[in-house]
Structures are given as structure tokens and as C-alpha cells.
Amino acid sequence: xxxxxxHLSGDAAILGMGTALPAHxxxxxxxxxxxxxxxxxxxxxxRFAKRIFRSCGVETRYTVEPSYLGALxxxxxxxSATDEQKDIxxxxxxxxxxxxxxLPLAVRAAEQAMLxxxxxxxxxxxxxxxxxxxxxxxGLDVQxxxxxxxxxxxxxxxxxxxxxxxxxxxxxxxxDVVQGAPGSQVLVVCVELCSLHFQPVQDREALFAASFxxxxxxxxxxxxxxxxxxxxLSLGIGYSVLLPDSTQDMTWKVADYGYDLHLSPxxxxxxxxxxxxxxxxxxxxxxxxxLWAIHPGGRGIVxxxxxVMHLRQEQTQYSRDILRDYGNLSSNTILFVLQAMRMxxxxxxxxxxxxxxxxxxxxxxxxxxxxxxxxxLSSVTEETNHVFF
Numbered sequence: 001x002x003x004x005x006x007h008l009s010g011d012a013a014i015l016g017m018g019t020a021l022p023a024h025x026x027x028x029x030x031x032x033x034x035x036x037x038x039x040x041x042x043x044x045x046x047r048f049a050k051r052i053f054r055s056c057g058v059e060t061r062y063t064v065e066p067s068y069l070g071a072l073x074x075x076x077x078x079x080s081a082t083d084e085q086k087d088i089x090x091x092x093x094x095x096x097x098x099x100x101x102x103l104p105l106a107v108r109a110a111e112q113a114m115l116x117x118x119x120x121x122x123x124x125x126x127x128x129x130x131x132x133x134x135x136x137x138x139g140l141d142v143q144x145x146x147x148x149x150x151x152x153x154x155x156x157x158x159x160x161x162x163x164x165x166x167x168x169x170x171x172x173x174x175x176d177v178v179q180g181a182p183g184s185q186v187l188v189v190c191v192e193l194c195s196l197h198f199q200p201v202q203d204r205e206a207l208f209a210a211s212f213x214x215x216x217x218x219x220x221x222x223x224x225x226x227x228x229x230x231x232x233l234s235l236g237i238g239y240s241v242l243l244p245d246s247t248q249d250m251t252w253k254v255a256d257y258g259y260d261l262h263l264s265p266x267x268x269x270x271x272x273x274x275x276x277x278x279x280x281x282x283x284x285x286x287x288x289x290x291l292w293a294i295h296p297g298g299r300g301i302v303x304x305x306x307x308v309m310h311l312r313q314e315q316t317q318y319s320r321d322i323l324r325d326y327g328n329l330s331s332n333t334i335l336f337v338l339q340a341m342r343m344x345x346x347x348x349x350x351x352x353x354x355x356x357x358x359x360x361x362x363x364x365x366x367x368x369x370x371x372x373x374x375x376x377l378s379s380v381t382e383e384t385n386h387v388f389f
Contacts, residue, residue, distance in 0.1 A: 012178035013374070014171065014233040016119065018112025020105045021294025021326070022064040028053055031061070031068060035210060047202070052211045056301030057320065058147045061214035061327040063195040064101040077198045094196045094258050097132030102191045105139060105217035106148050111190050114148075117221035118228055119147040123185050124221075126177050128170045130190040130331045133197060133251065133259070135160060144189060147158050160264045162267030163252060164297055165240070166190070167218070167331035172369055174222035175235040185223040191218060192330035197258035209261040212298055214327035218335040219245045231346040233338060238282070238357075238369030243274045244347040246364035268300035270364060272308045279309065279356065282368045291373065292316060293341055295334045296323035301360065304376040318344070334359040338371075346372045 033054035053248060076089055089097075106129075108327040114121070127150065127291050129141040130157040141156040157173065161165050174186035196211035199206060219304060225232050249264035283289075292307050296319040306316045318341045322333060345353065352374050359367045 011224045012175040012222055012235045013225045014235065014338070014371075015223050015225060015229050015231070016113045016115070016117025016232075017335065018109040018116060019336055019339060020108035020112070020217040021062040021092055022101070022105065022215050024063050024066050024069055026061050026068050026171050028058050028060060033164045034068065034075060034078060035201060035207070036073045037077075038280065045201065045203075045207075049207050052203075052207050055299070056211045057296070057302075057323045058212045059324050061195070064097065064105075064193055068195065069199075077200075079080045079200055088200065088257050091256060091258055091339055092223075092255065095134055095136060097196055098193050099136050101193060102131070102134055102140060102217075103143050103147065103223045104217070105215075106144060106189050106191045106343075107138075109191075109217040109219040110144060110148055110187060113187070113219035113221050117223070119185060119221045119223070122151060122290045124148075124150050124187045125181075125184045126155045126157060126174070126186040128159060128186060128188045129211055130159045130162070130166045130170045130173060130188065132163050132166065132330060133192045133194055140189070140191065142253055144187075150187075158332055161252070162331070163250070163361030163365070164295060164328070164330045164333065165359045165363075165365045165367040168295070168334050168357055168359040168369060169240060170331075170366040171220065171222065171235065172238050172240075172367070174220075175238075178222055178224060182224065183184050185221060186255060187219065187221055189219045190217060190331045190335060192321075192332055194328070194330055197261065199260065201260060205262065206324050208263050208265070208298075210326045212323070214329055216326060216329040216332045216336070218329075218332040218339070220335060225374070231342060232374055233342060234372040234374050236370030236372065238367070240365060240367050243270055243364040243366060249364055250362045252362055263298075265299070267360075267364065268304040269365070271301060271360065272304040275305060275358075275366065276308045278366060278368060279358075282356065282370065289354035289356050289370070290315070290320075291341060291353055291371075293334060293337045293355060293357035293371075294319040295336070295359035296320065297328055297333070299323065305358070331359075344372060346375070349375070351375065
């Protein structure tokens with residue numbers, strides 16, 4: 001079989017990470033009531049909304065849009081049946097809000113990551129910016145260079161409109177840069193303001209997307225570890241794959257009132273059908289690792305991966321906890337999972353431990369990568385922990 005897997009091996013690692021959340025936190029029960037109120041003329045749809053919101057695995061989400069915290073009459077994004085003429089924000093207005101709100105979150109996350117890695121502005125050679133929820137030029141990459149004091153000659157690599165898989169794609173791109181150009185240090189910054197694209201609810205399908213997305217930013221520094229660095233994630237091989245017969249199961253299109261997202265209920269089933277083969281290809285018949293960083297695109301996705309790979313509950317708990325506390329943060333989500341995993345390993349003083357990360361996006365695309373948690377440089381040669389099935 002021709003796997004087309006990148007088998008480069010090198011010393012690329014995530015040396016530091018940072019995350020940032022908007023000021024406004026929304027309880028899942030409250031936003032369910034808000035959406036149910038917007039379809040009060042459709043009692044069946046209102047009941048379905050409450051059921052979906054209760055069962056999707058989310059308890060709280062964060063948003064840059066304060067109108068979701070109040071009464072329905074104050075939320076421009078969700079007109080009620082009796083207020084169909086409400087001035088729903090246009091795509092231009094939503095992009096204006098994105099441009100205003102994205103940079104402060106991105107800067108906070110980037111500064112945390114640089115501090116965590118001990119990276120100075122002048123040490124950054126490449127900047128990868130990731131987002132699928134907003135676009136403008138000059139873009140976030142240019143603004144970050146100015147705000148963070150990076151060199152005007154930093155190599156900029158914007159990764160735009162690639163969906164939830166793009167965060168892990170960016171990490172793998174950064175790994176390849178470091179392996180191909182030793183001494184490089186890459187700053188990866190993701191910003192997603194998903195709540196700006198809430199649409200008036202017309203049918204049950206629209207409720208799936210509305211039930212679990214939230215806003216956030218994340219950042220990481222990818223470079224070569226040295227004696228200064230501890231508790232880093234050494235990056236192994238990985239690849240991206242298009243799953244068969246799934247092109248229309250996840251779509252994301254620019255429309256007049258924000259971006260229209262379609263999520264098929266078939267997605268967990270499709271992952272269950274195809275993911276095991278891909279993961280075994282990635283692992284090359286090695287023993288399954290202990291750590292599993294799964295993009296929690298929804299509870300059903302985590303359930304599907306756990307079932308097909310015969311994982312223990314504690315191996316998927318990091319992903320479930322992120323989904324519960326923050327929702328699906330699009331490209332940020334896998335980085336939130338990796339950060340939670342890394343911090344927990346540090347607190348528990350774990351030895352070097354192998355893992356696999358995965359994220360999913362339109363295509364359907366599966367982004368897969370091996371990694372190793374390393375407490376300090378001297379532990380790289382220690383025997384890593386495995387779990388046997």
C-alpha cells in the first residue's frame with residue numbers, strides 16, 4: 001500500500017502553548033431557552049432544540065457577542081416569529097465584529113505561548129495564522145507582527161477557511177518547517193469566532209451547528225527543544241486524508257447573513273467506518289499509545305472514536321472536558337485538548353508518554369499525528385508508556 005505518509009523524523013516540538021477566551025460566558029441551558037423562544041411558533045422545533053442542547057455534551061460556551069446573554073428581543077442574531085423584520089446582522093457587519101474582536105484574543109494567546117516557551121519576538125521565524133470564521137486584509141498575520149513586535153521579515157503563512165482540522169494541520173506544517181529548516185521557530189495562532197455565524201433557525205438541521213460552537217483563540221510555539229524546555233510535546237509523523245463518499249457531509253459557505261454551516265448526522269458513523277484503518281496506518285502496527293487527543297467536534301464523534309479504537313473512558317476524558325466547558329472551538333479545539341493533557345501530565349509528574357492527535361474538517365478531512373509528552377530533554381531516551389489491548 002502506498003500510504004503517502006510523511007516519515008520525517010526530527011526534533012520538532014510544541015515548546016509552549018497559550019489560550020484565550022472572550023469575556024462573555026453562556027450557560028447551555030440559557031441559550032437553549034433563547035433559541036426555543038425564537039421558534040415558539042414551532043413547538044416541535046422548540047422541544048427538539050432543548051433536547052439537542054441537553055444531549056450534545058456542552059454545558060458552557062464563550063462568545064464575543066453579549067446579546068446572547070439577554071432576552072430574545074435584544075438578540076439580533078435570532079429573530080422571533082413575531083419579529084421577522086428584526087435587523088439581522090449582515091455578513092459585512094459580522095466581519096466588522098470579527099476584525100474588532102479577533103486581534104485582542106489572538107494577542108493574548110500568542111503572548112502566553114511565547115512566555116511559556118521562553119521565546120522572544122526576534123526568535124520567531126515563521127507565523128502561521130488560522131481561521132475559518134473571518135477574513136480581512138491586511139490580515140491577522142500583519143496585525144500580530146505589529147502587536148507582538150515580530151520581525152517585518154517573518155515568513156507569513158495564513159491558513160484560511162479550512163474548518164476544524166486546520167489547527168492540527170498548522171501544527172504539522174510548523175513541524176515540517178522546523179525539520180526542513182533547523183533553527184526555525186514557528187508561532188501558530190488560531191482564532192475562531194463561531195458565534196458570529198448563528199443563523200435564524202429554520203429546521204432541525206440548523207440546530208446541530210447552533211448547539212455546540214463557541215469562540216476562542218489559541219497559540220503554540222513549535223521549535224527544537226533544548227535544556228531550557230520541559231513538559232513539551234515532541235511531534236512525530238502525521239498526515240491528512242480525505243475520507244471516501246463524504247464530500248457533502250460537512251460544508252461551510254459564505255451567505256448574506258454570515259456563513260452557512262451544514263453538518264450531516266452521518267459524520268460519527270463515517271469516522272467509525274474509516275478511522276481505524278487510517279490510525280493503524282499512522283501507527284504502523286505499533287502498540288497503541290496511552291494518550292488520545294481527539295477533536296471533540298461533538299459528543300457523537302468522541303463516542304465513535306472511543307468505540308472503534310476500544311479506548312478507556314479516561315483516554316477520551318480530556319476531549320469530553322473541553323467540549324463540556326467550552327464547546328467546539330473549531331480549529332482551536334484540538335489545541336485546547338493538547339494543552340489540558342499537557343498540564344495534567346505535568347501536575348501528575350508523568351514520564352515520557354506517547355500519544356496520537358486527530359482533528360476533522362470539511363472534505364471530510366481527517367488530520368492525524370503522533371506525538372510524545374516529554375517532561376524534560378533527558379527523558380527523551382527513556383522508555384515511553386504504552387497501553388496494550
